[in-house]
Amino acid sequence: MNVNDSIVVVLAASAIFYGTPLVFAAMGELLAERSGVLNLGVEGMMLTGAVTAFWAVQHLSGPDWLVLLLATMIGGLAALAVSVIHAVLVVGLRANQIVSGLALTIFAGATGLSSYVGNVARLGGQPAHHEYTAINVLGLADVPVLGPILFHQNALVYASWALVLVALAYLHRTRTGLHVRAVGESPQTADVMGIDVARYRYAHTLAGGLLAGVGGAYFSLAITPNWIDGMTSGAGWIAIALVIFAFWRPELTLAGAYLFGLFSSLGFVLQARQVHLPPEVFASLPYLMTVVVLVAVSTGWARQRLGAPAALGTPYVREER
Amino acid sequence: MNPEVTAGAVPAVAMRSITKRFPGVLANDSVDFEAREGEVHALLGENGAGKSTLASILTGLYRPDAGDIEIYGRRVEFHSPRDAMAAGVSMVHQHFRLAASLTVADNIVLGHQAAPWLRASPRTIESQVTDLARRYRMPVNPTARIWQLSVGEQQRVEILKSLYRGARILILDEPTSLLTPQEADDLFETLRRMTAEGRTIVFVSHKLEELMAVSDRVTVLRGGRVVGTVETKSTTPPQLARMMVGREVVFAQSKEAHRMEGGEVVLELRGISADGDLGIKAVNDVSLAIKAGEIVGIAGVSGNGQRELAEAISGARRRSAGDVIVDGRSLRNGDPEDAIARGIAHVPEDRLGTGVSPSLSVADNLILKSHRRAPIATRGILRRQRIAANAKQLMSRFSVSAPGPDTPTRLLSGGNVQKVVLARELSSRPRAIVAANPTRGLDVGATESVRELLIKAAAGGVGILLISEDLDEVLALADRIAVIYEGRIAGVVPRDEADVQRIGLMMAGAPA
Numbered sequence: 001m002n003v004n005d006s007i008v009v010v011l012a013a014s015a016i017f018y019g020t021p022l023v024f025a026a027m028g029e030l031l032a033e034r035s036g037v038l039n040l041g042v043e044g045m046m047l048t049g050a051v052t053a054f055w056a057v058q059h060l061s062g063p064d065w066l067v068l069l070l071a072t073m074i075g076g077l078a079a080l081a082v083s084v085i086h087a088v089l090v091v092g093l094r095a096n097q098i099v100s101g102l103a104l105t106i107f108a109g110a111t112g113l114s115s116y117v118g119n120v121a122r123l124g125g126q127p128a129h130h131e132y133t134a135i136n137v138l139g140l141a142d143v144p145v146l147g148p149i150l151f152h153q154n155a156l157v158y159a160s161w162a163l164v165l166v167a168l169a170y171l172h173r174t175r176t177g178l179h180v181r182a183v184g185e186s187p188q189t190a191d192v193m194g195i196d197v198a199r200y201r202y203a204h205t206l207a208g209g210l211l212a213g214v215g216g217a218y219f220s221l222a223i224t225p226n227w228i229d230g231m232t233s234g235a236g237w238i239a240i241a242l243v244i245f246a247f248w249r250p251e252l253t254l255a256g257a258y259l260f261g262l263f264s265s266l267g268f269v270l271q272a273r274q275v276h277l278p279p280e281v282f283a284s285l286p287y288l289m290t291v292v293v294l295v296a297v298s299t300g301w302a303r304q305r306l307g308a309p310a311a312l313g314t315p316y317v318r319e320e321r
Numbered sequence: 322m323n324p325e326v327t328a329g330a331v332p333a334v335a336m337r338s339i340t341k342r343f344p345g346v347l348a349n350d351s352v353d354f355e356a357r358e359g360e361v362h363a364l365l366g367e368n369g370a371g372k373s374t375l376a377s378i379l380t381g382l383y384r385p386d387a388g389d390i391e392i393y394g395r396r397v398e399f400h401s402p403r404d405a406m407a408a409g410v411s412m413v414h415q416h417f418r419l420a421a422s423l424t425v426a427d428n429i430v431l432g433h434q435a436a437p438w439l440r441a442s443p444r445t446i447e448s449q450v451t452d453l454a455r456r457y458r459m460p461v462n463p464t465a466r467i468w469q470l471s472v473g474e475q476q477r478v479e480i481l482k483s484l485y486r487g488a489r490i491l492i493l494d495e496p497t498s499l500l501t502p503q504e505a506d507d508l509f510e511t512l513r514r515m516t517a518e519g520r521t522i523v524f525v526s527h528k529l530e531e532l533m534a535v536s537d538r539v540t541v542l543r544g545g546r547v548v549g550t551v552e553t554k555s556t557t558p559p560q561l562a563r564m565m566v567g568r569e570v571v572f573a574q575s576k577e578a579h580r581m582e583g584g585e586v587v588l589e590l591r592g593i594s595a596d597g598d599l600g601i602k603a604v605n606d607v608s609l610a611i612k613a614g615e616i617v618g619i620a621g622v623s624g625n626g627q628r629e630l631a632e633a634i635s636g637a638r639r640r641s642a643g644d645v646i647v648d649g650r651s652l653r654n655g656d657p658e659d660a661i662a663r664g665i666a667h668v669p670e671d672r673l674g675t676g677v678s679p680s681l682s683v684a685d686n687l688i689l690k691s692h693r694r695a696p697i698a699t700r701g702i703l704r705r706q707r708i709a710a711n712a713k714q715l716m717s718r719f720s721v722s723a724p725g726p727d728t729p730t731r732l733l734s735g736g737n738v739q740k741v742v743l744a745r746e747l748s749s750r751p752r753a754i755v756a757a758n759p760t761r762g763l764d765v766g767a768t769e770s771v772r773e774l775l776i777k778a779a780a781g782g783v784g785i786l787l788i789s790e791d792l793d794e795v796l797a798l799a800d801r802i803a804v805i806y807e808g809r810i811a812g813v814v815p816r817d818e819a820d821v822q823r824i825g826l827m828m829a830g831a832p833a
Contacts, residue, residue, distance in 0.1 A: 175438050178423075182431050185420035192418050193432025194403040310421055 003144045011262060011269055013148045016157060019261025021046070021218040021232070023160040025239035026246070026253045027167055028211025033243055034171065035204035036184040036311040037090060040101025042212045043236025044108030045082050049075035049216025051114040054227040055121050057130045065155075067130045068221060072156070075217035076210040082108050083209020091201040094315035110230030118227050128225035132156055132218075156218055160254075163211075167250040180204060184309030187316035197316050212236065238290050245293045248308060260286050331394040333358040333490055333521040334379065334410075339388035341374050348374040349385070350545040356490070358393075361512055361522040363532040363553075365565055366542035367622070367792075372525050375542070376492050379523070380412035381405035392490070411488035413479045415495045419467045426450045426463040429482050453481055457511055472601075473504035480511065491515065492523040495624075497531055509535045527565070527622050529558040529829035541565055562825035566792065584612035587784035588634075588665070588753035593643030594808075595633040603629035605808035606643070611753060611784035616775065618799025619788040622828050626808035627788045628670055631757040634786070635667035636660040637675070647752060661690055664752035668742055668759050670788075672735070676742040679731035683723050684712035686730050687745050719744040720770070736767025743774050753784040760794060772798060792824065806830050 003009065025042055032039045053075030060067045086104055089095040108114055118124060132154035134141075141152035171177040182190040183200045191197055219231050238260055246252035267282025334356040341349040349371045356362040364372040377383045379390065381399030390397050392408050399405045402412070419428050426446045430436055440446070447463040454461050459477040467475060476496065483491055493512075497505040512522050512535060526532055532539055533553060541548040541564040548564045588611040597603030603626040611617045621627055632638035634645050639655035645665075646652070653659040660667070669675040677686045688708055691697050696707050712726035721740045723733050730738060739759065746754060756775065760768040775798060779785050789795050795802055796819060803813040804827040811827040814820075 172443075173440055175436050175440055178427055178431060178440070181423060181427075182420045185422050186418070189418040189420050189428075190432065192402050194401070194406075195432050 004142065004148050007269065007273060009145055009148055011265065013152070014265035014269060015258045015262035016149065016153060017261065018223070018264040019257040019259075020157050020160050021215040021223070021235055022239050022242060022257035022260055023164065023254055024156075024215035024218065025212045025236060026242040026257060027160075027163055027250060028208035028215070029239055030208075030243045030246075030248055030250060030253055031167065031180070031204045031211075032208035033312055034184045034248060034309055035180050035201045036187060036309055036314065036316070037087070037201050037205045037208075038097045038101065038313040039083065039086055039205060039208055040098060040240065041082065041086050041104030041108065041236075042101075042208075042239050043232060043234065044105035044112065044114070045079035045209050045212035046216035046219070046232045046236045046239075047110060047112075047114035047230065048082050048108045049079040049213030050220040050231055051118045051123065051216075051227060052078035052213075053217030054123055054128065054220035055117065057128055057221060058121075058123065058126060064130050068132060068155075071130070071221060072214055072217045075220075076213035079213025079216060080206050080209040083206055083212070086209070087202050087205040090315065091198050091205065094317065097313050097315075105236070109236075115229040118229060123227040124229070126226060128221065130221070131225035132222035154222055156214070156222060164250050164254045171250070181309070184311055187311050191316075201316075212239075215239070234287065238286060241290045241294050244308075260289065263289055330358065332356060332391075333393060334523065335389075335391040335394075336375070336379065337389045337391075339375065339378060339385045339390075341371075341378060341383060341385050343374075347545050349378070351388070352542070352545070352547050354540055354547070355550075356521050356523055357537075358521055359516050359519050360537040361516055361524055361535055363524045363526060363536035363539040364542065365527060365529075365532060365539050365561060367527060367565060370542040370565075371545040372542050373494060374545075376412065376494055376523065376525050379405070380410055380492055382412075406486055406488070409487065409489035410492070411483035411486065411490070412492040412494065413476065413483065413496060417475050417479050419475060419478060421468040422466060424463065425461055425465050425467065425470070425478050428467060428478055429453075429463075429485050431482075433486065450481065450485075453485060457481070457484065457514055459507075459511055471504075473507070476504075476508070477511075484515075488520070490521045490523070492525065494525045495527075496524070497526070497528065505531065527829060529561055529826065529831055532561070533558060543567055558826060558829070558831050559822055562822055562829065562831075565829075566821055566825040584614060586610045587613050587648065588786065589644075589646040590634065591644045591646060593630075593633055593645060594641045595629050595638050596641055597626075597629050602641070603808050604633055604640075607805075607808075607810055608643075609786070609803060609810065609813075611786055613752075613782045613784050614779050615801070616779050616785040616787055616799045618795035618802045619786065619805050620792050620795045620802055620824060620828060621790065621805035623790050625805050627790070627805060628757060629808075630805070631667065631669065631755050631786075631788055634660070634755050635665055635669075637667070637669075661749070664750070666746035666749060666751035666754040668739075668746055668754065668756040670757035670761065672738050672742055673731065677730045677738060680729050682727045683716065683721065683730050683733070683741055684708050684726035686741055687712050687715050687726075687748075690745060690749050715744040715748055719747075719774070734767070736770070739767065739771055740774075743771065747774065747778055747783075751783055753786065754778060755786045755788070757788045758790060759787070760789075760791065792821070792828070796821070804828055 025046055029039060029042055053071045056071035056074040057067055060070055082104060086100050089100040090097045106112060134152045134154055137151040141147045143151065171181060179190065179195045180200055183195060183197050187197045216232060220227050242253055242256045242260065246256045263285040266285060267279055332355045336352065336354040339349050339352045352375055354375065364375065366372045374383065378385050381402045381404050392410060397408050426443065429450050430446055450463040459481060461474055461477050496508060516522060524536055536553045538550060538552055539556065539561060540550040541561065543565065590607055590609045592606050592608050593604060594602060594606055595604040607630060609617060619627060629638060633640045636652065636655055636657035636659060644651040647663045647665060652663060673679050688697050688711060692703060697704060709726060716726060719740045721737050721744060723737060730741060760771050775785055787795065787798055799816060801813055801815050802819055802824065804811045804824055806827060
């Protein structure tokens with residue numbers, strides 16, 4: 001048997017494949033949270049992205065790559081539009097971030113706006129006209145072990161790697177990145193140092209929305225190239241947990257996303273190998289992991305020490321006497 | 322510190338006829354202030370004398386209602402701390418402005434717009450910071466995160482932040498209030514180095530000894546006005562204390578001092594110590610005995626352990642050592658319920674935060690300490706009618722003016738909130754009351770009625786520990802006055818022997 005068909009290689013490759021939408025959504029949430037804005041609307045924004053991107057591939061024509069690029073951008077922008085609501089409410093009007101985020105997920109999510117759009121446009125049950133497929137990078141796809149894992153993935157997987165590198169460099173090596181961290185940590189300090197707290201929070205909440213939308217588009221254009229109501233099935237919530245799990249660090253977010261990707265794919269891979277366990281066991285694994293991880297990292301020591309932005313979730317009001 | 326300063330040269334800071342009004346308070350009343358280049362100029366005054374307001378105006382946090390500011394002879398108008406920074410004026414706040422999870426180096430370069438967008442490698446920034454730190458002998462590890470540092474180190478970062486931006490005029494607000502004596506000495510050393518370079522230091526403080534040690538000149542404020550500016554060399558701590566406290570003390574409303582011989586001790590503190598919120602020892606071996614009918618006042622400048630002392634007695638804070646003894650038996654440590662059951666009433670200093678539950682009604686706040694027992698509760702069920710009757714009775718007895726017993730307490734005026742607290746505490750028939758700043762922020766009328774209630778309670782045989790930052794209040798009400806300084810009782814004097822100057826000196830930490 002070819003080594004590339006071994007269960008380890010297949011699992012590794014599919015962990016990356018299934019983990020990628022989480023990388024996008026979690027990286028977006030990470031940017032928003034680093035600026036001090038908690039966005040619980042990720043699930044709703046992902047579903048918005050999924051439905052609009054799918055609508056786009058069904059209605060646009062042209063070469064695959066262009067349609068997919070445009071559709072992904074449309075999905076991202078649609079989610080960004082939803083995140084504008086959150087940003088205006090919590091940054092501009094200083095509303096409660098938890099309430100606003102939850103309301104958005106209910107409003108835009110499954111059985112909400114996204115299913116309305118999908119149903120009105122009769123997107124259900126259609127096969128996608130265009131979809132992301134694996135690219136054989138430099139013809140290295142058949143290299144033993146590394147080939148299928150690193151060189152035979154779709155374009156969004158490669159984009160997500162670039163995203164993580166850019167986010168890392170942005171947060172730690174640019175002046176604006178330093179400002180973001182300061183704004184999320186101590187808006188009072190940032191304000192005294194002449195940094196516009198509200199502007200940073202708006203920008204990063206919107207960037208978070210855009211990336212959540214791209215993560216959603218991945219579901220309808222890469223994982224199951226069709227549209228089903230509520231198709232992200234909780235990925236948005238896992239993304240939020242992932243940011244905490246990764247202590248607000250991009251590189252750990254990537255690793256965490258692949259861990260969850262592994263659990264998501266375990267069921268399919270094992271079934272294909274004739275391992276028969278109740279499918280519910282595998283289906284529930286990512287969620288069980290989420291619970292375990294959240295309990296583990298919510299113990300007191302993890303919070304301040306490992307990078308939770310101190311001002312996360314709190315509106316900033318300049319002190320006036 | 323720098324005797325070569327030439328008189329007549331353009332002053333580094335000149336503030337003329339600065340007036341600043343806050344609702345109900347004239348914080349600065351036509352204040353003139355001048356600091357020469359290269360000097361340490363101390364701003365001395367009691368709490369509320371207007372020194373922090375003046376400093377905040379100089380650093381761009383507040384804008385004056387009237388008056389001019391000149392920096393090196395140039396007229397300036399600051400709209401924000403950034404404007405002040407651009408003119409070379411920077412302030413080290415008493416509560417540091419630092420982002421706890423960022424490194425020292427990142428905090429120092431934060432918001433520095435001249436920095437390129439793509440930052441120099443962290444190592445380059447760190448070595449810049451290390452050089453700066455070495456130059457001013459303020460050792461600090463640039464890669465450390467703020468939360469890992471001691472308070473003294475955090476202060477160094479704040480000062481380095483100002484120096485990194487090229488501040489020529491530095492305002493330090495109560496810089497030693499959180500420092501150990503050793504750290505304070507190091508700070509003074511640094512200040513000398515800075516003035517030798519021609520930088521100007523405005524040193525806001527109320528501690529006489531350190532002013533004598535560190536400053537060239539002192540400007541004393543009282544009640545928002547300048548009392549005078551003196552050369553440190555030609556003044557003495559008693560003279561400064563007199564200027565700060567004011568010669569005449571008005572005994573507007575006072576308790577008949579009565580002799581306490583033979584009175585029984587109701588509340589005894591035996592060597593109690595407690596840590597503050599930051600884990601620094603805030604109360605240090607305090608012993609006091611309060612007799613029935615006696616008011617013992619604790620005078621002292623804010624932040625010398627008063628709040629912690631009150632909480633250590635009432636059980637809201639754990640004691641690290643010592644006993645609180647009520648009627649011969651000691652209270653359980655850190656157990657407010659035990660203190661309440663044994664008859665200790667507490668009038669906390671933060672009345673809306675810890676005195677009452679602001680969104681509960683007046684009636685509900687009035688039963689917060691009696692809701693566990695009959696007649697208010699029987700078999701775990703609250704008796705609404707009795708609660709209402711209780712509220713009606715207490716509100717008229719303590720003349721609480723509120724639209725009704727069901728009004729949320731937060732809607733009441735400060736004086737009425739305090740009356741609600743007192744009504745609840747006094748109606749529980751306490752053996753002793755611990756009252757912390759009971760009249761702070763109240764208007765004259767409310768102050769009067771609160772003081773009357775305390776005097777009446779004492780006449781009824783309750784022992785009262787009155788902790789107050791208002792020396793006049795302590796002098797008016799207390800039979801004996803204990804002065805607290807850095808968590809220790811610096812001395813206890815009976816009221817008829819009380820000498821304002823001596824008490825003022827003890828409050829400022831001068832040896833009694």
